[in-house]
Amino acid sequence: MARPMTIAEKILAAHAGLDxxxxxxxxxxxxxxxxxxxxxxPIAVREFKKIGVDKVFDPEKIVLVPDHYTPNKDINSxxxxxxxxxxxxxxxxxxxxxxxxxxxxxxxxxxxxxVGAGDLVIGADSHTCTYGALGAFSTGxxxxxxxxxxxxxxxxxxxxxxxxxxxxxxxxxxxxxxDLILHIIGMIGVDGALYRAMEFxxxxxxxxxxxxxxxxxxxxxxxxxxxxxxxxxxVTRAYLDGRAERPYTEYHxxxxxxxxxxxDIDAADVVPxxxxxxxxxxxxxxxxxxxxxxxxxxxxxxxxxxxEDMRQAAAVLKGRKVNPRVRCIVIPATQHVYRQxxxxxxxxxxxxxxxxxSTPTCGPCLGGYMGVLAKGExxxxxxxxxxxxxxxxxxxxxxxxxxxVAAASAVLGHIGLPDDLD
Amino acid sequence: MQFKGTVHRYGRDVDxxxxxxxxxxxxxxxxxxxxxxxxxxxxxxxxxxxPGDIIVAEENFGCGSSREHAPIAIKAAGIDCVIAxxxxxxxxxxxxxxxxxxxxxxxxxxxxxxxDTVSVDADAGTIVDETTGQTFTAxxxxxxxxxxxEAGGLINRTKAKFAEKAQA
Ligand code: SF4
Numbered sequence: 001m002a003r004p005m006t007i008a009e010k011i012l013a014a015h016a017g018l019d020x021x022x023x024x025x026x027x028x029x030x031x032x033x034x035x036x037x038x039x040x041x042p043i044a045v046r047e048f049k050k051i052g053v054d055k056v057f058d059p060e061k062i063v064l065v066p067d068h069y070t071p072n073k074d075i076n077s078x079x080x081x082x083x084x085x086x087x088x089x090x091x092x093x094x095x096x097x098x099x100x101x102x103x104x105x106x107x108x109x110x111x112x113x114x115v116g117a118g119d120l121v122i123g124a125d126s127h128t129c130t131y132g133a134l135g136a137f138s139t140g141x142x143x144x145x146x147x148x149x150x151x152x153x154x155x156x157x158x159x160x161x162x163x164x165x166x167x168x169x170x171x172x173x174x175x176x177x178x179d180l181i182l183h184i185i186g187m188i189g190v191d192g193a194l195y196r197a198m199e200f201x202x203x204x205x206x207x208x209x210x211x212x213x214x215x216x217x218x219x220x221x222x223x224x225x226x227x228x229x230x231x232x233x234x235v236t237r238a239y240l241d242g243r244a245e246r247p248y249t250e251y252h253x254x255x256x257x258x259x260x261x262x263x264d265i266d267a268a269d270v271v272p273x274x275x276x277x278x279x280x281x282x283x284x285x286x287x288x289x290x291x292x293x294x295x296x297x298x299x300x301x302x303x304x305x306x307x308e309d310m311r312q313a314a315a316v317l318k319g320r321k322v323n324p325r326v327r328c329i330v331i332p333a334t335q336h337v338y339r340q341x342x343x344x345x346x347x348x349x350x351x352x353x354x355x356x357x358s359t360p361t362c363g364p365c366l367g368g369y370m371g372v373l374a375k376g377e378x379x380x381x382x383x384x385x386x387x388x389x390x391x392x393x394x395x396x397x398x399x400x401x402x403x404x405v406a407a408a409s410a411v412l413g414h415i416g417l418p419d420d421l422d
Numbered sequence: 423m424q425f426k427g428t429v430h431r432y433g434r435d436v437d438x439x440x441x442x443x444x445x446x447x448x449x450x451x452x453x454x455x456x457x458x459x460x461x462x463x464x465x466x467x468x469x470x471x472x473p474g475d476i477i478v479a480e481e482n483f484g485c486g487s488s489r490e491h492a493p494i495a496i497k498a499a500g501i502d503c504v505i506a507x508x509x510x511x512x513x514x515x516x517x518x519x520x521x522x523x524x525x526x527x528x529x530x531x532x533x534x535x536x537x538d539t540v541s542v543d544a545d546a547g548t549i550v551d552e553t554t555g556q557t558f559t560a561x562x563x564x565x566x567x568x569x570x571x572e573a574g575g576l577i578n579r580t581k582a583k584f585a586e587k588a589q590a
Contacts, residue, residue: 026564026566026567039447039489039491040488040489040490042450043450043490043491043494046450047577050577050581051577051580051581051584052581052584052585053584068447069447069448073448074448076448076449077448080448080450123488124488124490125487125488126486126487126488126512128488140488140512141488141512141515141516142488142489142490142493142512142515142516142519142520143490143516144490144516144519144520144575144576144577145515145516145519145576147577148519148576148577148580151580151584152580152583156566156570156576190435190482190485191435191481191482191485191508191510194482194508194510194511195511221512224482224485224510224511226511279435366439366444366447366487367439367443367444367445368444368445368447385437385439385486385487387437387439387440387486388437388439388440388462388463389439389440389443389462390439390444394443394462
């Protein structure tokens with residue numbers, strides 16, 4: 001009998017060809033996917049070429065998504081995107097997504113069924129942890145890891161300790177997965193899960209839709225986490241069946257698996273939450289943030305750019321106008337979400353409300369383009385980071401919140417709740 | 423590996439967005455990245471840093487993005503070694519993979535002051551504050567990680583593995 005293990009330990013053991021692993025152990029694993037984007041691929045390709053092999057290990061297991069600066073913002077970013085495109089063509093990469101098909105990578109891969117439960121995925125992007133919502137072990141790495149991954153299909157790991165977050169009860173109406181993960185990060189801090197795998201369970205989690213779960217797993221990295229895993233249940237199966245490209249494997253933690261820490265959270269304690277500058281852990285209830293005037297609202301990103309996020313924002317914006325002192329930028333995370341916004345009439349709501357709606361891109365989330373902040377400006381954003389200078393000037397401020405709160409704030413001109421609107 | 427240099431000291435949660443802001447991420451050229459290293463945290467850094475200098479910081483150094491541009495910028499700016507109370511996970515592995523020596527040593531971080539001269543013996547794990555004469559011992563790297571560092575980084579190690587396979 002192998003030792004009792006957590007989901008994270010089981011997935012790592014399976015991919016290392018071992019019956020069991022334990023925290024702290026250094027292992028080398030076979031990977032199901034290696035992901036990189038237009039910022040990280042150029043360095044990964046440069047490193048890959050140094051290894052001295054001609055071909056990637058498997059052109060079907062490498063995923064290249066130009067999303068950060070595409071459609072290209074300037075000549076330099078066009079050169080970088082071209083490196084990605086040329087490499088994809090030269091290597092016959094099957095999972096390459098050109099402008100017009102692409103989306104923000106962590107929204108795109110689950111939507112297309114590229115990643116599934118039980119997968120071991122590395123991505124040269126820190127929010128690769130998003131796929132934990134599907135029951136995968138996926139984690140962000142750097143470009144050198146990705147370059148070596150292209151060549152070998154393998155990576156080294158230190159088996160992390162796991163932390164269990166049990167969320168009991170039911171989130172109140174208007175409280176989303178985003179509020180819950182902000183609440184947790186506020187509770188444990190930006191390094192509260194450093195080097196560790198976070199695992200989320202409890203009836204409040206199982207009651208959430210896949211879109212909401214992805215917002216939670218997405219932000220595991222904001223607590224320093226290596227992964228943010230939610231065990232497979234009926235919601236996961238319904239999401240994956242008919243969508244996953246490959247057969248998937250369910251893993252469940254053993255009842256007697258050991259955790260570094262176990263947190264019991266009462267869902268009733270979670271309220272609409274906003275993270276103040278300049279750390280995602282600097283959280284306060286939205287109700288205590290009403291005096292924060294804003295210049296811009298951004299609704300989108302790999303955290304909150306999915307269909308349900310768009311619907312939540314639209315429900316607030318319907319029949320209303322964005323405050324004339326505010327720019328409200330809406331970015332559906334993928335081409336599919338964009339199309340569905342058109343089909344469901346959400347696009348009319350956004351346009352009627354005077355929102356600027358963009359084709360999928362990371363753009364403003366990392367201060368790239370499409371809504372960069374000037375000195376002294378404040379934004380409320382559904383993204384995941386509010387570090388100094390994250391969305392523009394080092395003298396600007398970013399407040400992180402859910403789509404409904406961002407939309408309500410856009411109308412109010414200050415941070416607030418949908419209930420504050422008349 | 424031995425280093426000796428002047429210390430630039432910073433606080434906790436130094437994130438990759440301040441190490442190298444996204445507005446400079448449209449290039450991956452180390453020299454270009456080095457010009458903007460830490461600009462949003464300490465605009466004077468690039469002017470005062472000298473080759474061989476050492477960064478000392480509190481907890482969670484390098485948190486945030488996976489951008490390898492961050493350790494690349496630090497290394498290209500001339501920094502030989504980063505000593506912190508703890509490192510963010512991705513920054514830690516990126517540094518090892520590209521061969522930027524990093525050391526975790528809370529006691530040293532508490533004692534060392536900005537501008538001190540510090541010498542480091544990375545193999546022995548010793549850190550000496552030459553200005554005060556105090557000596558500290560850092561957590562040593564596990565053998566697997568030492569293997570990557572000794573190979574000169576993950577790329578060289580992988581290259582050697584492929585060469586071995588070709589010979590076998
Ligand atoms: S949307 Fe933001 S956090 Fe997500 S992948 Fe893009 S830049 Fe990174």
